[in-house]
Amino acid sequence: MNGTLKLAFKLLVNDKGKYAALLVGIMFAVFLMVQMTSIFSGILAKSSSTVINLGAQVWVMDPAVNNVANSIPMPDYVLDAVRSINGVKYAVPLYSGGALVKLRSGVFQSVTVLGLDDNSLFGRPELIAGKIEDIYAENAFIAVQDAEINKLGDIQLGTDFELNDHRGVIVGIAKVTASGLFGIPTLYTTYSRAIQYIPSTRFTISYILVEPKNNDAISHIKEQVKLLGYEALTKEEFMQKIANYYKYQTGLGTNIFIMTIVSFLVGLSISGQTFYTFILENLEKFGALKAIGAKGHELVYMILFQATFTALIGYGLGVGLCTLIITIAKLKVPDYSANITYTTLAFAFAMVLIIAAISSYIGIRKVLKIEPFDIFRG
Amino acid sequence: MNPAVSAHELTKWFGEGDAKTFAVRGISFEAYFGEIFFIVGPSGSGKTTLLSMISGILRPNSGAVTIDSMDIWALKPDQIAEFRLNKVGFVFQDYHLFPRLTTAENVAIPLILKKRDWDESIREAAGYLEIVGLKNKAELPPMKLSGGEQQRVAIARALISQPDILIFDEPTASLDGDTGRRIMDFVKTSVLNDKRCILIVTHDSRIFEFADRIMKMEDGKIVGIENRRNGAE
Numbered sequence: 247m248n249g250t251l252k253l254a255f256k257l258l259v260n261d262k263g264k265y266a267a268l269l270v271g272i273m274f275a276v277f278l279m280v281q282m283t284s285i286f287s288g289i290l291a292k293s294s295s296t297v298i299n300l301g302a303q304v305w306v307m308d309p310a311v312n313n314v315a316n317s318i319p320m321p322d323y324v325l326d327a328v329r330s331i332n333g334v335k336y337a338v339p340l341y342s343g344g345a346l347v348k349l350r351s352g353v354f355q356s357v358t359v360l361g362l363d364d365n366s367l368f369g370r371p372e373l374i375a376g377k378i379e380d381i382y383a384e385n386a387f388i389a390v391q392d393a394e395i396n397k398l399g400d401i402q403l404g405t406d407f408e409l410n411d412h413r414g415v416i417v418g419i420a421k422v423t424a425s426g427l428f429g430i431p432t433l434y435t436t437y438s439r440a441i442q443y444i445p446s447t448r449f450t451i452s453y454i455l456v457e458p459k460n461n462d463a464i465s466h467i468k469e470q471v472k473l474l475g476y477e478a479l480t481k482e483e484f485m486q487k488i489a490n491y492y493k494y495q496t497g498l499g500t501n502i503f504i505m506t507i508v509s510f511l512v513g514l515s516i517s518g519q520t521f522y523t524f525i526l527e528n529l530e531k532f533g534a535l536k537a538i539g540a541k542g543h544e545l546v547y548m549i550l551f552q553a554t555f556t557a558l559i560g561y562g563l564g565v566g567l568c569t570l571i572i573t574i575a576k577l578k579v580p581d582y583s584a585n586i587t588y589t590t591l592a593f594a595f596a597m598v599l600i601i602a603a604i605s606s607y608i609g610i611r612k613v614l615k616i617e618p619f620d621i622f623r624g
Numbered sequence: 625m626n627p628a629v630s631a632h633e634l635t636k637w638f639g640e641g642d643a644k645t646f647a648v649r650g651i652s653f654e655a656y657f658g659e660i661f662f663i664v665g666p667s668g669s670g671k672t673t674l675l676s677m678i679s680g681i682l683r684p685n686s687g688a689v690t691i692d693s694m695d696i697w698a699l700k701p702d703q704i705a706e707f708r709l710n711k712v713g714f715v716f717q718d719y720h721l722f723p724r725l726t727t728a729e730n731v732a733i734p735l736i737l738k739k740r741d742w743d744e745s746i747r748e749a750a751g752y753l754e755i756v757g758l759k760n761k762a763e764l765p766p767m768k769l770s771g772g773e774q775q776r777v778a779i780a781r782a783l784i785s786q787p788d789i790l791i792f793d794e795p796t797a798s799l800d801g802d803t804g805r806r807i808m809d810f811v812k813t814s815v816l817n818d819k820r821c822i823l824i825v826t827h828d829s830r831i832f833e834f835a836d837r838i839m840k841m842e843d844g845k846i847v848g849i850e851n852r853r854n855g856a857e
């Protein structure tokens with residue numbers, strides 16, 4: 247390490263009390279920012295769980311749909327029309343709806359029912375127990391092994407329940423990539439059984455899942471679907487649409503955003519304030535360095551180094567603390583949703599650099615202003 | 625003989641308009657290698673201001689300072705910093721040692737600013753601490769040292785860059801009489817040599833005996849230069 251930077255380093259870390267306060271300030275800010283944004287991205291990931299789990303490339307829906315759970319049924323002719331669009335390899339209907347089941351214990355439980363196309367079972371989940379063909383058996387349902395499954399009681403192959411006076415029986419247990427946001431279990435069955443068991447409106451298709459012949463066909467499909475008065479979205483676009491709904495139309499995004507800003511300001515004020523006192527206390531010494539012959543830009547480097555170094559260590563501690571807490575929380579609370587994403591980390595990193603920049607800017611201005619003569623006169 | 629320091633018509637004032645006060649009014653003098661040159665006078669007479677202009681710390685309003693045939697106030701700011709680092713050693717009145725560094729690290733600072741290797745600088749600093757009689761204190765923080773010892777640390781820091789010119793502002797002001805005399809004795813016998821010029825500002829008459837020449841100032845002007853060197857003039 248360059249000698250002047252080593253000097254800066256020693257001046258910083260040898261002042262243990264202030265150094266600790268600086269680290270705590272930044273760690274705290276990073277922790278809060280990462281925590282907030284992770285919870286948010288956890289919620290967003292969960293809100294798109296059905297889209298992720300079914301894996302269809304293109305989804306056709308009513309333009310007014312803004313999240314998976316609230317689908318708007320479409321008439322059957324749309325399915326035929328979509329199937330006839332050039333570039334569509336195949337298109338299948340999906341039923342998605344809520345229902346109440348009555349468990350063996352007599353307890354009622356809300357569930358989400360997904361009805362897969364009878365012929366293709368397109369979007370079928372990977373089973374960890376049972377055989378997928380059994381979905382065609384009488385009253386057959388497949389339960390999803392996620393954080394909510396226990397709400398259905400002690401589920402095994404053969405467990406039965408009541409759904410609108412129909413008997414249902416579990417023939418398989420599936421594993422999925424993402425579990426849902428709403429805290430209710432998910433059951434898979436066939437499309438025809440879903441619309442038979444669950445009282446429906448006149449139209450029954452919630453979504454049309456489309457497999458395009460190739461990626462180039464997608465834009466053509468989207469145009470044609472639009473002409474029908476409906477909307478075709480790629481998986482990513484649909485997830486984005488859902489995310490936008492939670493971000494901008496539910497208050498959730500605004501609240502998380504405000505909390506993140508507050509965390510940033512708290513971190514900035516603790517660290518900025520402490521760094522400022524640190525600089526003030528060392529001001530005479532910086533002046534003495536100037537008098538001895540340190541150049542202005544060398545002092546600037548020293549301060550930038552101190553601020554950046556502290557910021558990076560504080561960032562590491564904050565991310566570490568956040569990871570620890572989220573890991574513990576996930577162990578203890580099955581429904582806990584928080585994802586530390588690269589975007590989140592990059593965001594917090596940028597914020598920390600801003601904190602470092604503001605703090606050092608204040609310090610640098612002070613240090614550049616001191617006159618060695620004033621130090622010399624004492 | 626070429627003078628070590630040559631000041632020509634140095635003038636410095638502070639403030640403007642009604643608040644304008646002259647600290648130094650057109651002072652010219654020369655100081656030579658191998659001598660201890662005292663600048664004495666009552667408080668407020670402009671001693672520190674003069675010393676600052678000579679050492680490249682405070683820009684005069686007019687006049688010139690020539691050191692090592694350089695007109696120092698004609699240099700660019702970074703060059704003046706370079707000049708101070710290489711040619712001048714400062715012993716500040718209140719030392720300005722870094723409390724969070726060891727004494728050796730404090731002494732090594734000028735070398736570190738000269739971009740010398742850290743470990744090498746610390747080793748060399750330990751050598752200078754030995755010269756000033758603080759061999760065993762290298763690892764201590766300065767606050768663990770007595771006033772006189774801190775003064776020695778400051779002297780070691782000033783000496784380490786082997787400056788042509790050494791500047792002391794009120795070196796004995798915060799020391800008791802005995803310690804002050806011992807420091808001055810040390811400066812005279814071990815710091816002074818014929819390639820070095822030592823300028824000392826003081827109003828402590830107890831140490832006047834260590835001067836080769838004494839320049840008396842009053843109200844920003846020279847009121848006399850007294851030669852004290854044995855046998856001279």
Ligand SMILES: Nc1ncnc2c1ncn2[C@@H]1O[C@H](COP(=O)(O)OP(=O)(O)O)[C@@H](O)[C@H]1O
Pocket residue numbers: 623638639645646647665666667668669670671672673674
């Ligand atoms: N930065 C300054 N601003 C205003 N006046 C100053 C400043 N520095 C010194 N002076 C004035 O200049 C005069 C000489 O000061 P100084 O050189 O410190 O005297 P000395 O060192 O002999 O006590 C004093 O009247 C002092 O008040």
Ligand SMILES: [Mg+2]
Pocket residue numbers: 623671672673
């Ligand atoms: Mg003075």
